[in-house]
Amino acid sequence: MSQIKAFLFDLDGVIVDTAIYHYQAWKRLANELGFDISVEFNEGLKGVSRMESLDLILAHGGLTLSGEKKNELAAQKNEWYLELVSRMNSDDILPGVATFFSQVRKAGLQTALGSVSKNAPLILERIGMTEAFDAIIDGTKISKGKPDPEVFTKGAEELEVNPNECVVFEDAVAGVEAGKRAGMFVVGLGAAHVLIQADLVALSLENLTVQEVLSKAE
Numbered sequence: 267m268s269q270i271k272a273f274l275f276d277l278d279g280v281i282v283d284t285a286i287y288h289y290q291a292w293k294r295l296a297n298e299l300g301f302d303i304s305v306e307f308n309e310g311l312k313g314v315s316r317m318e319s320l321d322l323i324l325a326h327g328g329l330t331l332s333g334e335k336k337n338e339l340a341a342q343k344n345e346w347y348l349e350l351v352s353r354m355n356s357d358d359i360l361p362g363v364a365t366f367f368s369q370v371r372k373a374g375l376q377t378a379l380g381s382v383s384k385n386a387p388l389i390l391e392r393i394g395m396t397e398a399f400d401a402i403i404d405g406t407k408i409s410k411g412k413p414d415p416e417v418f419t420k421g422a423e424e425l426e427v428n429p430n431e432c433v434v435f436e437d438a439v440a441g442v443e444a445g446k447r448a449g450m451f452v453v454g455l456g457a458a459h460v461l462i463q464a465d466l467v468a469l470s471l472e473n474l475t476v477q478e479v480l481s482k483a484e
Contacts (some may be wrong), residue, residue, distance in 0.1 A: 269484060270375070270431055270432070270433055270451070270483050270484055271375065271376060271424050271431040271432070272375060272376040272377065272378060272421075272422065272427045272431060272432045272433070273370055273375050273376075273378075273407075273432070273433050273435065273479075274377075274378045274379075274380045274392045274421045274433070274434045274435070274445075274450070275377065275378070275379055275380065275381055275382060275399075275420070275430055275434075275435045276313075276379075276381055276435060276436045276437060276438070276441050276448055277292075277381040277383060277386050277389060277390075278312070278313075278343040278381065278383065278437070279297075279312065279419035279437030279438065279455065279456070280360070280435050280437050280455055280471070281359065281360060281363055281379075281393075281395065282354070282358050282359060282360060282393060283358075283360060283484055284351055284354075284389065285308070285312060285348055285409060286346075287302075287350040288308070288311065289305065289308040289348040290347075290350060290429045291344075291347040291350065292308065292323060293308075293345060294346055295323070295339060295342065295343045295345075295346070296323055296326075296327060296397065299324075299327055299329060299339075300327070301326070301327040301328075303323060303326060303473050307326060307438060310322065310338060312353050312410075312437070312438045312440075313382070313412050313438030313439070313440040313441050314411070314440065315382055315405075315411040316340050317340055318411070320336055320339060320340050321336075321428075323330060324336070324468045326416055327345070328358065330395075332439050336385075337413060338435055340391060341387070342462065345424065346387075347385070348385065348388070351385060351388065351392065352388070352392065354389060354393055355392060355393065355394075356393050357386070358392075359393050359395065360471065360472075361470065361471060361472045362470055362471040362472025362473070362474075363471050363472075365472075366471040366475075366476065367398055368473065369475060369476040369477075370476055372476075373476050373477075373480070376400045376401075376425045376427065376441075377398060377399050377400050377401075377474070378400060378401040378402070378403060378421035378422075378424060378425055378459065379399045379401070379402045379403060379404070379421075380403050380417040380418050380421045380434070381403070381404050381405070381417070381421075382404075382405050382411045382412055382417060383404060383405050384405035384406050385404075385405075385406060386402065386404035386405070387402060390402070400424075400425060401421055401424035401425050402419045403417050403421045403424065404420075404458065408420060411423055411440075412440040412441050412443070412444040413439075413440040413441075413444045413447065414444060414447070415444045415445070415447040415448035415449075416444075417444060417461055418432070418434055418444055418445055418448040418450060419448050420443070422429075422448070422450075429449035429450050430449055430450070430451075432448075432450040432451070432454065433450065433451045433452070433479060433483050434448070434450045434451070434452045435453045435471070436452060436453070436454060436455065436461075436464070437454070437456045437461075438444065439460065439461065442454050442461050442464045443463055444464045446463055449463050451469065451482075451483040452464045452465050453465070453466045453467070453474070453479060454466070454467040454468075455468060455469065455470050456469070457481070465482070465483070466479065466482050466483075
């Protein structure tokens with residue numbers, strides 16, 4: 267194995283948990299369209315792009331709408347979501363993240379954010395973590411969502427490192443697949459029986475040390 271030089275992090279479910287805000291906004295949209303979505307249904311939307319999520323929700327409600335109407339609904343959902351995330355602050359950073367990032371810096375590793383969310387920069391700003399990343403790849407810089415590896419390959423490119431010198435931290439099945447397809451070592455954060463493609467699984471960053479990750483990846 268080559269020496270690891272960079273850690274690439276997904277945002278949602280790894281650094282913060284905005285899933286609840288996505289759920290509240292999508293649920294509000296579904297309710298206005300005359301049906302409901304459950305927490306379980308929402309789990310299937312994790313790591314999926316906005317338009318793909320909308321398609322799944324409309325199919326769930328048995329609705330077929332024009333492209334124009336869909337764009338309107340996606341924009342409305344995003345507006346509601348932004349209202350919710352704009353209230354976020356450093357208290358929303360998940361447990362263990364701050365400690366883990368200080369270990370990352372001490373180890374001299376580079377960092378990149380690899381998120382399909384176009385709102386990632388806003389969220390990082392709200393929680394005070396913009397400076398924690400050497401590169402930020404968000405939904406505005408990519409044309410393909412996960413499980414396509416583009417978000418991570420672009421992160422490696424911006425950091426000027428090879429894919430096999432990178433470790434990806436992901437909480438979603440699509441994200442784990444994207445990291446593997448990018449040719450990187452993948453740490454899955456969540457349930458081992460779900461994130462079966464990951465090279466290493468832990469419940470969260472709180473349950474990991476940088477040294478442990480490096481010893482497994484190298």
